[in-house]
Amino acid sequence: MTWMQIKHNLLFAFARVFLTIKPRRSATYQVFGxxxxxxxxxxxxxxxxxxxxxxxxxxxxxxxxxxxxxxxxxxxxxxxxxxxxxxxxxxxxxxxxxxxxxxxxxxxxxxxxxxxxxxxxxxxxxxxxxxxxxxxxxxxxxxxxxxxxxxxxxxxxxxxxxxxxxxxxxxxxxxxxxxxxxxxxxxxxxxxxxxxxLTGLPAHITAATGMDALTHAIEAYISELNFGDCREKGAAAIKIIFEQLPAAYENGADKGVRDAMSNAAYMAGQAINQVNVGNVHAIAHQLGAIYGIPHGLANAMVLPHVLKLSLTAARTELTEIAQMVGCNTAEEFIAAVTTLSERVGIPATAEKLNTKDFDLIVERAVAEGFGYGSPHLMTAEECHGILNKLLPQ
Ligand SMILES: [Fe+2]
Missing domain, CATH: 3.40.50.1970 (Rossmann fold)
Structure with a gap:
């Protein structure tokens, strides 16, 4: 075990005690729908x-x-x-x-x-x-x-x-x-x-924001913190987004689909409010800060790569999620995430990415990721590897 892992484990032992004493709220006081x-x-x-x-x-x-x-x-x-x-x-x-x-x-x-x-x-x-x-x-x-x-x-x-x-x-x-x-x-x-x-929201924004909500739901579900009802909310949101995001992308005027997606995004928000996000966001925040890549788009591109990193540590949770959306294995689920991204027009690579910025991105992303309850503590080498995969071929 590395020194970083020991420090991370100590930090999250304290976080668990703190959250047990003072759990995060999981809902706003009043919601109209x-x-x-x-x-x-x-x-x-x-x-x-x-x-x-x-x-x-x-x-x-x-x-x-x-x-x-x-x-x-x-x-x-x-x-x-x-x-x-x-x-x-x-x-x-x-x-x-x-x-x-x-x-x-x-x-x-x-x-x-x-x-x-x-x-x-x-x-x-x-x-x-x-x-x-x-x-x-x-x-x-x-x-x-x-x-x-x-x-x-x-x-x-x-x-x-x-x-x-x-x-x-x-x-x-x-x-x-x-x-x-x-x-x-x-x-x-x-x-x-x-x-x-929401019925007039352009398709590309529907896609990127919908993938942001999916990322929230997945990162909350696999978080090692696992507090409150983060898994119930995350699971409900994942199922809705897998079913409804393609329809919202293709026929945004459908009020029923928009209603379902806004409820899914809200539940995914409730989930991360209890256990926070994870390494996908740690990388995506840097891509937004340095290149102005929209948040949801950055998350969507990074998500499958971070899930592959989490396969060993979160195989049980990823398999549970897989079965919710009709897949058999964690690997099949990660492939299904990529397929969903492609179906709603999300590119696999980022044109703006420049290798000269990689050291800065990695430094900031690893530092941010250290503070999240991701199941796998991302190393600088792993983060570099993900950025290389996002480079246009
Ligand atoms: Fe987000």
């Missing part, structure tokens, strides 16, 4: 007595009319809304500072995120800054003291699961290195999973 559930959430926010709601979103969702569709649900309430639509993919601390300024300028008392993981994660950090002094970057390194401002979430993709998690991934402005900020108090107070907001 089905057609026009975003309006139900709007009415709920009104009933809670909030008066000035900051909307955290991105310009494309404003241009597509999605934000206006949601805001129509506030018309018969006393809630006034103020839109910050400056969120960009992989939001930075400075983007969040801009949103926080809109919150303070309008003396808001609550926040509603409308969007994918970028908007929901940015809103989580803005909510912390709304009630705690200090610049937002400081919360990457220290615990915040006061409870964040009340946060609500409406996901417009079925992937990130951020509406069900107590964490946010925010990028540094300079080097785009990602910081993970996590605290149970960051969990949204309520969410709406409204399929009517």
């Amino acid at each position: 089905g057609d026009n559930s975003s309006h139900q959430l709007g009415a709920y926010i009104g009933r809670q007595g909030f008066k000035k709601l900051l909307i955290v979103t991105d310009k494309p969702l404003v241009d597509l009319g999605i934000v206006q569709q949601v805001l129509a649900g506030l018309e018969n309430t006393a809630v006034e809304s103020f839109v910050f639509d400056g969120v960009l993919p992989d939001p930075t601390f400075s983007v969040c500072e801009q949103g926080l300024a809109v919150y303070h300028d309008n003396q808001c008392d609550s926040i509603l995120a409308i969007g994918g993981g970028s908007s929901i994660d940015a809103a989580k950090l803005i909510a912390i800054g709304a009630t705690n002094s200090g610049d937002l970057l400081s919360f990457a390194a220290k615990k915040f003291k006061e409870d964040p401002a009340p946060l609500f979430a409406i996901p417009t993709t079925s992937g990130t699961g951020s509406e069900a998690t107590a964490g946010a991934v925010i990028s540094n402005d300079g080097d785009h290195k990602k910081s993970i900020i996590s605290d149970d108090r960051m969990l949204p107070k309520a969410s709406a999973l409204d399929p009517l907001l």
